[in-house]
Amino acid sequence: MTIIEFKEFLKDIGIYYERKAPNDGTIEAWFERVKKIPSEPIGWITDKIFEANETYPKNIPNTMWAFYREWVQSNPNKIVHKNYFKCPDCDGEGIINLSKTVNNYPYKYVARCERCKQSDLGGIDYISKIMAERQGYAVMEQPTQGPIPPTPKMKFMPSSIAWHTIQEMRGLNNETCVRRWPHIRQ
Numbered sequence: 001m002t003i004i005e006f007k008e009f010l011k012d013i014g015i016y017y018e019r020k021a022p023n024d025g026t027i028e029a030w031f032e033r034v035k036k037i038p039s040e041p042i043g044w045i046t047d048k049i050f051e052a053n054e055t056y057p058k059n060i061p062n063t064m065w066a067f068y069r070e071w072v073q074s075n076p077n078k079i080v081h082k083n084y085f086k087c088p089d090c091d092g093e094g095i096i097n098l099s100k101t102v103n104n105y106p107y108k109y110v111a112r113c114e115r116c117k118q119s120d121l122g123g124i125d126y127i128s129k130i131m132a133e134r135q136g137y138a139v140m141e142q143p144t145q146g147p148i149p150p151t152p153k154m155k156f157m158p159s160s161i162a163w164h165t166i167q168e169m170r171g172l173n174n175e176t177c178v179r180r181w182p183h184i185r186q
């Protein structure tokens with residue numbers, strides 16, 4: 001999306017929740033995190049926010065990503081059909097789900113599989129299973145038999161569990177993470 005579209009989006013939800021526009025620095029910081037979300041689902045994401053949130057979402061970028069992933073799942077026709085091939089490192093669609101406990105809070109992450117690189121989900125970092133484990137992440141195992149289920153991995157509750165890409169965690173110490181996302185405490 002463009003910054004103009006993002007500002008329009010912020011204006012819409014600002015009006016809906018009677019919230020003043022964030023300052024320019026905040027808008028830029030948020031935009032850096034959401035710019036890889038395409039323009040098409042913005043309207044859909046806006047509606048979902050109105051439906052799911054009683055108040056202005058605490059973390060706009062995380063909320064947008066969560067709903068964008070939901071949109072990707074509910075609109076398989078919108079993304080190029082792919083024939084996935086079997087990969088021992090990931091869920092079969094190029095996605096590795098990870099978890100890590102930071103200051104006793106369980107965090108969940110999603111990354112693209114470095115080994116097969118078959119996921120097209122833009123804006124999500126690649127990592128190999130081995131590297132993830134070396135960095136202290138636990139790889140959440142996927143079922144190995146039968147057809148791949150409609151990805152329960154992507155079921156999320158935007159208000160209680162946030163999905164972060166590995167990148168977001170890089171360079172941040174634990175305290176920063178807890179400060180930035182206190183609401184995902186479980």
Ligand SMILES: [Zn+2]
Binds near residue numbers: 094113114115
């Ligand atoms: Zn893979």
